[in-house]
Structure formats: structure tokens, C-alpha cells
Amino acid sequence: MKEWPERSRPPTSAAWNVTMVAAAVATALCCALKLWSDVTMFADQESWLPLGLLIAVPVVVWFVLIAVGRVRYAGRWRLGLLVPLCVVATVVLAGFSVPGRIGWLLTRSEMERAAAECDTLQSERSDGSYRSRTVGVYDFHHVESGPGGECEFFLSTHYPGVRSGFLYLPNGAAPVSDLDHEYVRLGGSWYYFKA
Incomplete structure (x- = not known):
């Protein structure tokens, strides 16, 4: 795969942006579901596995988009931060029993x-x-x-x-x-x- 110099890279495409936002929204929904289960169960350890499997789909999509964005587009990193921020915030909040x-x-x-x-x-x-x-x-x-x-x-x-x-x-x-x-x-x- 040929990597383009940063100056000649085009900005991210609309399709890339829409797919990245969709992956971020799907991740945020899975994270919200985990946090809500902790609100209603205090510490629902049983939800980690099914939600982990469910969240794997948007995270894999996100990972592919990041790889494509790294090679193809300039300025791709800002939108790509949404998914890891959702996941890290959920792990930290659940880990400290905040919900x-x-x-x-x-x-x-x-x-x-x-x-x-x-x-x-x-x-x-x-x-x-x-x-x-x-x-x-x-x-x-x-x-x-x-x-x-x-x-x-x-x-x-x-x-x-x-x-x-x-x-x-x-x-x-x-x-x-x-x-x-x-x-x-x-x-x-x-x-x-x-x-």
C-alpha cells in the first residue's frame, strides 16, 4: 500500500466521516447500555461479556477506518478519537462503580x-x-x-x-x-x- 505524503493527501471523504460517526454512535450506545446496567444493578459484571462482543463490531469498523485514514487522508485523527474516548470513559466509570x-x-x-x-x-x-x-x-x-x-x-x-x-x-x-x-x-x- 502506497503512503501519500501529508501535503498531497486529500481531506477525509464524506463516506469515511459518516462511517466513523456511525461507528462512534454504535460504540457510545453499547457503552451507555453498560453504564445503565450498572445503574440498575449497582455493578453488573455479567454484562461485560455480551456487551464486549457487541461492541467488537463498531470497534473493528473503527480500526479499519483508522488504518484507511492513516494511509489515505489528512486530518483524520480528531473524529477517530470518539470511539476510544467512549470505551475508556466507560471502563473507568464502571471500574470505579460511578454508575x-x-x-x-x-x-x-x-x-x-x-x-x-x-x-x-x-x-x-x-x-x-x-x-x-x-x-x-x-x-x-x-x-x-x-x-x-x-x-x-x-x-x-x-x-x-x-x-x-x-x-x-x-x-x-x-x-x-x-x-x-x-x-x-x-x-x-x-x-x-x-x-
Whole structure:
């Protein structure tokens, strides 16, 4: 492939620009989907693989466009920054649980009220099945109360494969993470857990 000197390179074509914007928009949508899943699940680790596979298509298109732009066009780098910026921002935000913390802040007052009514929210039916509950941005498979005022809210997604949710411990000692259970302190008597 012949590389043209920078002065004689034409500006990027309209087709290249449109395809680059389409790749950036598709990447941004995949990243937004990941961030939203973290808002509604606090830390949805299960979405990394399917969204990673989905995002591979626009990233491959982006990579091909960057290669073509490097060889063929002048001034191609600015528009090409959109895709890596989306991906890096998503990884950093998800890595520091920023979307999960935002979801928690949006729902905390409703969760406080739900924890106060935990006994009435406990959702096991007489036939042994569960009744789901929605509190704020979260959908719960079921809610369980404990003898000391504890309340566990089990998130619906991936249930029963991944058991995660929120734990309210008003009088108990802070839970300790181990190999089977991870706890993240959310402030006050609240914890996010993943088993």
C-alpha cells in the first residue's frame, strides 16, 4: 500500500466521516447500555461479556477506518478519537462503580422506606414462589427479612445464577467479604452484596 505524503493527501471523504460517526454512535450506545446496567444493578459484571462482543463490531469498523485514514487522508485523527474516548470513559466509570453509586443515590430514600417495611415486603408466597418488587431503579426477585431488623433485597437479573443485591443491617456487625461473598459498604447500615 502506497503512503501519500501529508501535503498531497486529500481531506477525509464524506463516506469515511459518516462511517466513523456511525461507528462512534454504535460504540457510545453499547457503552451507555453498560453504564445503565450498572445503574440498575449497582455493578453488573455479567454484562461485560455480551456487551464486549457487541461492541467488537463498531470497534473493528473503527480500526479499519483508522488504518484507511492513516494511509489515505489528512486530518483524520480528531473524529477517530470518539470511539476510544467512549470505551475508556466507560471502563473507568464502571471500574470505579460511578454508575452504581448514581443508581444508589437515586434510590436510597426509597430503599430506606422499603427496609422499614421489610416484614411486609417479604415476598415468599404460600406455594413457595416469590413475588418480585421494584424499588426505585432496582427490580428485586424477592425480599427477605431477618430477626434483628435485617433486610435483604435480591436483584432479579441473572437470578439464581448470580445472587446479588442490597443488605440492610441496622444493628448488626459489618459483614466481611470472603471467597464466596463480596460486600461493598454504601454508607449507614447499607451494603451491596454479590455471592
